[in-house]
Amino acid sequence: MQRCIRALASLAFAGAAVLGASTGVAQSAERFQGILTVVWGDPPPGMAGGEERFTLTLPNGTAYPLAIAPASQNTALHFNGKRVVVSGEAFRNGAGAEAIHVLRIAPDVSGTVAPSPPATAAKPTLFLLLRYKDDSQEPHDPQFYLDLTNPKTPPKGSLIPATLNGFFSKTSWNQLQWQADVGGVGGLKHTDWLTLPFGKTHYANCGSSQACADINAIAADGLALAVTAGINPANYSAINFVLNNDLDCCSWGGSFIYNGTVFHGTWEAPWGQETALYAHELGHALGLPHSGWAYYSYDSPWDVMSMGTPVKPTKCGSYSSANNGGKMETIYCSAPGDGYIAPHKDYLGWIPAANQVVLSAPATKNVTLEANSWPLTTAVKLVKICLAGQDCSGAHAHYLTVEARLHKKSYEKGEPGDGVLVQDFQSDRGAIGGGCFFNNQSGWVVPIDATPGDYDSKNCNSGGRKWPDYALGNAEFAAGQTYNNGTLGVSVQVVKQNASSFDVTVKRTK
Numbered sequence: 262m263q264r265c266i267r268a269l270a271s272l273a274f275a276g277a278a279v280l281g282a283s284t285g286v287a288q289s290a291e292r293f294q295g296i297l298t299v300v301w302g303d304p305p306p307g308m309a310g311g312e313e314r315f316t317l318t319l320p321n322g323t324a325y326p327l328a329i330a331p332a333s334q335n336t337a338l339h340f341n342g343k344r345v346v347v348s349g350e351a352f353r354n355g356a357g358a359e360a361i362h363v364l365r366i367a368p369d370v371s372g373t374v375a376p377s378p379p380a381t382a383a384k385p386t387l388f389l390l391l392r393y394k395d396d397s398q399e400p401h402d403p404q405f406y407l408d409l410t411n412p413k414t415p416p417k418g419s420l421i422p423a424t425l426n427g428f429f430s431k432t433s434w435n436q437l438q439w440q441a442d443v444g445g446v447g448g449l450k451h452t453d454w455l456t457l458p459f460g461k462t463h464y465a466n467c468g469s470s471q472a473c474a475d476i477n478a479i480a481a482d483g484l485a486l487a488v489t490a491g492i493n494p495a496n497y498s499a500i501n502f503v504l505n506n507d508l509d510c511c512s513w514g515g516s517f518i519y520n521g522t523v524f525h526g527t528w529e530a531p532w533g534q535e536t537a538l539y540a541h542e543l544g545h546a547l548g549l550p551h552s553g554w555a556y557y558s559y560d561s562p563w564d565v566m567s568m569g570t571p572v573k574p575t576k577c578g579s580y581s582s583a584n585n586g587g588k589m590e591t592i593y594c595s596a597p598g599d600g601y602i603a604p605h606k607d608y609l610g611w612i613p614a615a616n617q618v619v620l621s622a623p624a625t626k627n628v629t630l631e632a633n634s635w636p637l638t639t640a641v642k643l644v645k646i647c648l649a650g651q652d653c654s655g656a657h658a659h660y661l662t663v664e665a666r667l668h669k670k671s672y673e674k675g676e677p678g679d680g681v682l683v684q685d686f687q688s689d690r691g692a693i694g695g696g697c698f699f700n701n702q703s704g705w706v707v708p709i710d711a712t713p714g715d716y717d718s719k720n721c722n723s724g725g726r727k728w729p730d731y732a733l734g735n736a737e738f739a740a741g742q743t744y745n746n747g748t749l750g751v752s753v754q755v756v757k758q759n760a761s762s763f764d765v766t767v768k769r770t771k
């Protein structure tokens with residue numbers, strides 16, 4: 262049935278993705294053309310909450326929140342930052358805003374495509390320091406954000422244990438670096454924070470248990486202040502909105518539109534203004550979703566876009582937390598304990614074809630798979646196993662990925678072990694929820710657990726096991742272990758561990 266609807270839709274729109282297919286396409290649906298942007302809200306590590314928001318911005322600048330069925334959100338992500346045609350019905354959402362209930366979304370092939378630039382090379386980025394009108398505190402000196410970003414190693418005497426360019430240089434193999442400026446009173450000079458025209462409750466009228474932040478209003482008001490201060494936002498491809506106090510449940514990252522152009526964006530509360538959490542929100546800003554959600558939300562310790570495993574937590578500041586009754590909270594700066602997973606690096610275009618082995622037909626391959634965290638030279642970094650009868654690219658792709666992890670190198674030191682990670686990549690994966698999931702913002706990639714069944718999914722706890730001997734803490738396949746899936750006709754045998762790689766035998770029989 263679903264295939265049938267898909268086939269019909271692809272006649273109407275080349276490459277169309279059908280959203281909410283089970284409801285069919287209403288005759289009364291209106292057609293909207295614009296640019297799709299996506300943002301994610303993430304709670305602090307260890308806390309609950311979160312939200313994923315889709316927005317359509319029309320050529321005249323009008324922006325509509327999009328209501329997309331959870332089952333179809335991962336498909337829509339493929340059009341993030343792109344011009345799309347939406348078929349849907351207008352309605353007023355819970356916040357009283359005009360929104361669109363999406364029935365179908367497809368890339369707009371008629372107009373000029375204005376996607377965000379590819380995630381390569383040096384990107385100029387602005388840290389815009391914004392304090393709420395009713396709150397004069399300044400959690401960090403402006404220089405802090407330059408130190409946090411620009412050098413590859415933290416300046417001597419700094420409380421920052423790792424920098425963003427150190428992280429990105431390692432995880433992108435020098436294909437992405439940030440050139441940061443700090444914006445405040447007087448423009449790019451290192452002076453005071455800019456003052457937003459309204460207090461916190463205007464932008465985020467809730468506490469930490471809800472996702473209520475109006476990040477578009479912060480972007481609009483913040484950039485208006487920046488322009489008045491003499492800053493030209495068009496000089497940057499990413500804007501980091503640095504707030505002097507809490508937002509809602511969350512800090513946010515994704516894409517947004519300013520003057521018709523797509524920008525990478527982050528909106529960080531003081532607790533998120535540090536390298537590990539910026540690595541996560543900037544990942545969203547580059548278009549990456551989460552990974553994991555095998556047993557519970559954010560459960561993969563192998564990905565900074567999931568649990569993350571920060572190391573070297575260092576007290577680097579404090580602030581009076583609006584969401585905690587004004588209590589002084591310590592701000593911790595840390596180093597990311599892992600990088601981005603290979604399928605996400607592939608999505609960002611960071612793994613050259615020469616460093617990949619793709620099984621596009623039944624075959625057996627012996628591969629020496631070099632650890633993800635080692636420098637990129639000539640070795641294989643990713644094995645992609647296409648599956649019989651399924652797409653191996655695009656908005657309906659479904660394949661398996663194989664990568665090696667050794668946690669000895671920088672920015673991978675927080676990982677729980679060494680081994681081969683087999684992951685299931687599905688572009689149109691439905692939402693993952695249930696009793697142990699506090700949100701359903703999973704993404705395209707779920708690790709396949711080498712030791713399934715070692716989590717108590719009834720009581721949502723480790724069942725008395727010690728980390729990392731449960732859930733995805735021990736998902737890796739070690740030398741001597743084999744992943745075998747008769748239904749898919751796929752096996753991955755880990756033959757041997759070497760100094761910087763694993764020898765694997767990958768078989769596809771169907």
Ligand SMILES: [Zn+2]
Pocket residue numbers: 301302303541545551566
């Ligand atoms: Zn996130």
